[in-house]
Amino acid sequence: MTEATPGRRGGRQLPTADELRIWRDFIETTAALGSRLESRLQGDSSLSTGDYSVLLALSEAEGQAMRSSELASHIGWERSRLSHHLGRMERRGLIRRQESATVPRGAEVLLTTAGAEAFRGATFPHLRAIRELFVDALTPEQIVAAGEIATALRARLDVPRAQ
Template identity: 65%
Template sequence: MPRRLPTSEQLRTWRDFIETTEALRAVVAARLQAESGLSPGDYAVLLALSEAPDRRLRPSDLAVAISWERSRLSHHLGRMERRGLIRREGFSGDSRGAFVILTDAGSAAFHAATVPHLTAVRELFVEALTPEQMDALAQISAALRDHLPNR
């Protein structure tokens, strides 16, 4: 049985999808950085911590929440800690663990970035699509996510 490869049209659609999402992410990231001084990684960490009970998570739980490898997260947290956005605190009863805690400065930075960030999402993403296209995209995204292994 011959291998089934994507058609030229399917590959063109795939490339359009990848290139468009990468360009969109780059523009949103540049606006976030310019308007708030936060990187998308900073924003993801601050969002996860702002939604966590007591504004704290164990690093392993934070890594899962933002879909990052632990080593990447560890390096990023070091930079955020030096900027006063988060702090790390030992976990009582477990010398191996720690909590990542959202500081008041981190909370303020996150809240100051939220409206400009959501404005960029609205302007660059939501306003580009009709309500029908938005519904279709939600269905397509769910189908792709559900089709991935280990989901």
């Protein structure tokens, strides 16, 4: 297939004008979609999508608590990012941090009642926004295609410099 379409996978270095146009549409639209979701969530609940990820993970954790590093890897964040974010969330009373009693060097992050409350209030409008802005915008076939595209892009991202 790569042989049968000369120039497609071959020595060409740069995207064509069409590919570039699609690239720009794609990356800008997905970014705009993210921002829209962000501001919807903000308006509906005064939470950011970062807050939401953290609260979701803690809500599902047993005891409504997780080790910081565990939380970081669970939601795929760098520890530094999480630490900054937890600081801001702690100031707003959404979570608490305490030295883990069991593990010596481990910081436990725990959901406060205010945090659990905020998460419960945010869930429904957030999911509704996802449905309106993503699910309902696409045909069922396009949703499947979007999943496959994400998988293909992710695979490429995971092998940073292969070839």
